[in-house]
Structures are given as C-alpha cells and as structure tokens.
Amino acid sequence: MTSTEASTKPGGARVAIQKFGTFLSGMIMPNIxxxxxxxxxxxxxxPVGPFPNEGLASIVDPTIHYLLPILIAGTGGRMVYETRGAVVGAFAVMGAIAGSDLLIDAFNEANPPVDGGAPLGYVHMFIGAMILGPLAAWVMKQxxxxxxxxxxxxxxxxVNMFSAGIVAFLMGLLGFYVIAPVVNWIMSIVxxxxxxxxxxxxxxxASFLIEPAKVFFLNNAINHGVLTPLGTSEVATDGSSILFLLEANPGPGLGLLLAFSIFGVGAARAxxxxxxxxxFAGGIHEVYFPYALxxxxxxxxxxxxxxxGVATNMLLGTGLAGPAAPGxxxxxxxxxxxxxxxxxxxVLLSVVIxxxxxxxxxAIILRASRKRDLARAEAGDDGLSAAVAKTEAAKGRKSEHLSNLAGGAAAGGAATGTATEAGVPAVASEPIRKIVFACDAGMGSSxxxxxxxxxxxxxxxxxxxxVTNKAIANxxxxxxxxxxxxxxxxxxxLQNGRATHVSVExxxxxxxxxxxxxxxxxSNQSE
Known part of the structure; x- marks a missing residue:
C-alpha cells in the first residue's frame, strides 16, 4: 500500500451511521x-389545492403508492448489482406494497371507523423499498x-433470465409475508x-437531534429514512408537510455564519x-459545519x-409541498x-426567526470567548483548519470562499501526520485517463x-x-x-483497489x- 493510499481507518458507530445514511441518500437523491x-x-x-382537478388528482395516489417506491427500490438494487439488481429489487417491493395493503384492508374491515372517523390509511412502502431493493439485488448477486x-x-x-425471475418472485413473497407487516409496524410507531x-x-x-446530526453528517438516515417518507405521506392528504423543513431550513446555518462574519476572528471571520x-443561496449546508466544530x-x-424555526411553522401551520433539495x-x-x-x-418568517x-x-458565545480567540489567532492558530479536517468527514467542501480557509486547513492537515499528507505518487503504474472525485452523495462539493x-x-x-464526480457507492x-x-x-x-487513491483535506x-x-x-506521455 502506498503512502497515498493509506489513510485514517474509519470506525465506530458514527462512521457506520454515516455509511448507512449515505446508502439511503444514494437511493433517495436520484429520485428527488x-x-x-x-x-x-x-x-x-x-381537493385542498388551489386548482382542484379530479382527473389530474387521480395521478397522485398511484404515483406515491407504486411509482415512487418502485423507483427507490430499483435505484437501491442498481447500486448493489446494476440492472439485474434494479429489476429484482423493483419487483420485490411490489410484494411488500400488496402485502401492506391487504393488512390495512383487513384491519379496516375488522375495525370499522366510528363517529365519522377515517379508516386507517395505506402505508406507502418507502422503507420497504429501501430494504427490499438492495436486499433482493444482493441475493441475486450472491x-x-x-x-x-x-x-x-x-x-x-x-439461466440468467430464469434465475432473476425466480429470485424476484421469491423476494416478492418475502416482501408480502415478512417485510410488509414489519414496515407497517415501524411506520405505526414512527x-x-x-x-x-x-x-x-x-x-x-426534533431540532435538538437534527442539528447536531447535521454537523456530524449523521442526518441522512433521519432525513431520508424517516422524514421524507412521512412528509410525502402528509403531502398526499394535506398538500404540504412541516417535516420537509426540519432539516432543510437554511436559517440556523445563516445565523451562525453571520455571527462569525461580525464577531469571529482570523480566517473564520474572513x-x-x-x-x-x-x-443560503446554494443550499450547501456543510459549509457552516467547520464553524460550528x-x-x-x-x-x-x-x-x-x-x-x-420549527415552532414558527407549527404556529402558522406552514410547510413545503415536497423536499427542498438542495436546502x-x-x-x-x-x-x-x-x-x-x-x-x-x-415559511420565510420561520427562516428569519x-x-x-x-x-x-x-454572537453571545463568540463575544464571551473573543479574547482567547484573538490570542490564538495571533499565535497563528485560529482553530478553523482543524475544524475543516473534522468536518470533511463525509461530503467535502463546496465554496470558493471556503478555499481561503482551506489554505490554513491544508497546512494544519499536513501537521496532523496522516499518511496521505506524504504527497501524490511521483509515478503512475499505468496511464491515467479516468479521474473521479468521490464523496458520500456524489454531488455538491465533489x-x-x-x-x-x-x-x-x-x-x-x-x-x-x-474528470467526473460520483458517490463512493457507485x-x-x-x-x-x-x-x-x-x-x-x-x-x-474497497470499491476500487486498483486505482491510485489521493486523499485531500x-x-x-x-x-x-x-x-x-x-x-x-x-503518465499519459509514457504510453
């Protein structure tokens, strides 16, 4: 292993959750x-929209109930085993959809609503799709x-055709008899x-969980695994959902960066x-994470x-019609x-507040520690370079303005002793024709x-x-x-051990x- 290939080994619960959230993002983001x-x-x-139209509204339920879960399952299957995985994964989720509907119908028949109450609504099988798509593809691959x-x-x-058909059939049965009741139970609890x-x-x-999760890149599992499915279900009945604003509200990040703009010191203020x-305008929230760290x-x-911000939206009954991606x-x-x-x-008022x-x-926190921060800055350490190194754990950086800060971050990274700071190899073993920047989601900063x-x-x-960019999983x-x-x-x-790997801060x-x-x-001259 070359020095360039060596890097700090990831481990622990935080990295495991990051990887899980990354995989969920990989299934959800392409279908946004x-x-x-x-x-x-x-x-x-x-009916509750500004232009009620019975004909066009008839597209709504089939889309959320069938199309979106099938798209997600197909995407998850493709991530694991390309086209074969996508096909068996997409079919498998149909078993979960049908099994869930049957259970709901049976429940409503046994427990008819009283006093004008509404029957139990169908569960939209987003979580089932996130389980069955990759699982069916993995079984097919093995x-x-x-x-x-x-x-x-x-x-x-x-052999290829019939084996895939049989696997899709069996995974559909698994979805019908096993995954459907499990997901129904999970969704009822959540x-x-x-x-x-x-x-x-x-x-x-919820903000007391989501905001720290964002800073440590642990929010994807919450956002894509829970909030998006629940928010989408709410939109189907109410036309909007506050859940889409729990993570996407750009107000907290903007407030923090404005405070640094006025009360910060050194590179952070600049x-x-x-x-x-x-x-705020680009929706790349990770640029404020180093400042928090x-x-x-x-x-x-x-x-x-x-x-x-959440409290404001609750009081006003405001929300979004769909996920704000990016934020x-x-x-x-x-x-x-x-x-x-x-x-x-x-919604704008919630952002302002x-x-x-x-x-x-x-501002209060920064003012209270301003003397110590100035002393550190005069000593040549304003703390931001180390914070950048901590922050770029999952998605990297997305700002030419942040590149001013990166000069210090790179210098600080060089002093950390990570093996990757030894430099780029002087010679490549073969011509380099395809360069890929890889991060968790495969977009934004990469x-x-x-x-x-x-x-x-x-x-x-x-x-x-x-030179392209993509998610590590791809x-x-x-x-x-x-x-x-x-x-x-x-x-x-782990995805490609043959390539030359360059690690950056x-x-x-x-x-x-x-x-x-x-x-x-x-390398190309040596061909």
Missing amino acids: PALIAWGILTALFI LDKLWDGKVKAGFEML GGAVGWLVDTGLLWL TAPGAAIIQ MKPVLIVALMLGGAA SIFAVVVQAGLVGVPNVLG ATAVTFVVA AMGASVLRSKIKKAGIEGVE LDGSEDLIVTHKDLTDRAR NFMNSPKYDDVVTLVGE
Whole structure:
C-alpha cells in the first residue's frame, strides 16, 4: 500500500451511521426530481389545492403508492448489482406494497371507523423499498456467483433470465409475508411518535437531534429514512408537510455564519460571508459545519435556532409541498409557493426567526470567548483548519470562499501526520485517463472539486482525461485515479483497489491538485 493510499481507518458507530445514511441518500437523491414533480401535482390539483382537478388528482395516489417506491427500490438494487439488481429489487417491493395493503384492508374491515372517523390509511412502502431493493439485488448477486463460469455455452441467457425471475418472485413473497407487516409496524410507531410531537406542540424538540446530526453528517438516515417518507405521506392528504423543513431550513446555518462574519476572528471571520452566500443561496449546508466544530458549544445556537424555526411553522401551520433539495432558500420558496402565498410568508418568517435566534446565541458565545480567540489567532492558530479536517468527514467542501480557509486547513492537515499528507505518487503504474472525485452523495462539493481539477488539467494542455464526480457507492472499478476526503479513502479503496487513491483535506483548494496534474501528464506521455 502506498503512502497515498493509506489513510485514517474509519470506525465506530458514527462512521457506520454515516455509511448507512449515505446508502439511503444514494437511493433517495436520484429520485428527488420525481418527488418534486409529484409534489407539484399534489399541491396544485388535490381537493385542498388551489386548482382542484379530479382527473389530474387521480395521478397522485398511484404515483406515491407504486411509482415512487418502485423507483427507490430499483435505484437501491442498481447500486448493489446494476440492472439485474434494479429489476429484482423493483419487483420485490411490489410484494411488500400488496402485502401492506391487504393488512390495512383487513384491519379496516375488522375495525370499522366510528363517529365519522377515517379508516386507517395505506402505508406507502418507502422503507420497504429501501430494504427490499438492495436486499433482493444482493441475493441475486450472491446466487450469480455460485454458477459463474459453470453454465454451458448457449444456456447463459436462459439461466440468467430464469434465475432473476425466480429470485424476484421469491423476494416478492418475502416482501408480502415478512417485510410488509414489519414496515407497517415501524411506520405505526414512527408515525405515532411524530404525530404525538405535533399534537403536543413538541415537534420543535426534533431540532435538538437534527442539528447536531447535521454537523456530524449523521442526518441522512433521519432525513431520508424517516422524514421524507412521512412528509410525502402528509403531502398526499394535506398538500404540504412541516417535516420537509426540519432539516432543510437554511436559517440556523445563516445565523451562525453571520455571527462569525461580525464577531469571529482570523480566517473564520474572513471566509464566513462567502460561506453564508453559498449556504443560503446554494443550499450547501456543510459549509457552516467547520464553524460550528471550532466551538462545539455553538451547536447549541443551531439547535435553538432550528427549534425556533420549527415552532414558527407549527404556529402558522406552514410547510413545503415536497423536499427542498438542495436546502437553498430558492428551493424552499418554490416548494412553499406551491401551497400558496400565505404559506410562503410563513415559511420565510420561520427562516428569519431561525436565523435571528441562532445569530443572537452564537454572537453571545463568540463575544464571551473573543479574547482567547484573538490570542490564538495571533499565535497563528485560529482553530478553523482543524475544524475543516473534522468536518470533511463525509461530503467535502463546496465554496470558493471556503478555499481561503482551506489554505490554513491544508497546512494544519499536513501537521496532523496522516499518511496521505506524504504527497501524490511521483509515478503512475499505468496511464491515467479516468479521474473521479468521490464523496458520500456524489454531488455538491465533489462536483466543485472535479471542476477545479478539470480546469487545471485543461490549462496544462492535457487531453483525453475524463474528470467526473460520483458517490463512493457507485465506483465501478474503471477509475484510474480517485480523489476523496481522507476519512473516506478506505471506503473508496474497497470499491476500487486498483486505482491510485489521493486523499485531500479540502476538495476546493488542495495543494495536491498541481501534483495530480503533473502525475496525469507524465503518465499519459509514457504510453
């Protein structure tokens, strides 16, 4: 193993939850456009919408009940075993959907609603899709390994087709008899808990879990595993859901960055205004995480700001028609606008209040420690470089403004002694034609890093080199060089052990990129 390939080994519960959340994101994020389209349709044309239309509204239920779970299951299956995995995963979730519906119908027949009450509603099998899609694909993959190379010539297609059909059939039965009742039970517990928080006016307490989870990149499991399915179900009946705003509200991050812009010191103060623009307008929330980790007590400010925003939306009855992805103020306004102008005003007020509360609390904390911060800055350590290293554990960085801060972060990273700071290999074992920037979700900051390196390679006059970005889970072994954050390199190496792996502290401004350009140029000249 080269020094470039070595990195700090991930481990522990935090990394396990990160990986789990990453996998959930990989299933949900590609299907967000379908969720948005469904949200627009629902917000406009259901009976409580501004333009009730019985015909168009008839598309709503089949989409949420069948299409969206099938898309998610297919995506999860594809992540595990490409097209074969997608097919068996998509079919398997149909068993869970049908089994869940049968159980709900049986319950409603045995327990008819009284006093005009509504019957128990169907469970939309999002969680079932997240279970069965990858599981069915994994089973298919393992079975294919059993007879790989053992099938007589001419019978390959027959075996492939029938084996996949049989696996899909069996996994559908598993979904019908096992997964459906389990998911129904899970949703009844989770839905009941969320309903209790809403009914008792305590939903704002969720911010005390979500805001710290965001800073440590543990929010994906909550957001995509729970909030999105529950929020989507609410939209189907109410036209909007407050749950989409629990994590996406850009107010807390903006308030924190504004506080640093005024009361911060050194690099933190210099870079905070630019980071605020990217976070608020671009929706890339991770740019404020290093600032919170500089002083972990600032997470309290984020929790209080988030709670204030949720409380405001609860009092006003406001929400979004679909997930705001990314969490930009523009995406939030668009999704709020589908519900109506009063809803937009309420949502904007929740953003303003969340910003103000976070700003005030963060300002108090920063002012209280200002003398110590100034002393550290004069000594050449403002704490931000170490915070950047901690923060880029999952998604990297997304801001040219943050690149000012990255200069210090890179220097600090070099002093940490991680093996990857030894530098880029001087010689490549084979020509480098395909470079991939890999992170958890495969978008956001890794895309920006790919753009930076692509520009450097173009300026160097190197042709025939592809520079792209993708999620670590989607690495397929064809990559020649993979760039990851140092905390993710081991996971990337598991996906592709052949490639040259370069670990960085900051996607946007790593000093290693010039070395990578040199390496790529020399490797292609040696062909």
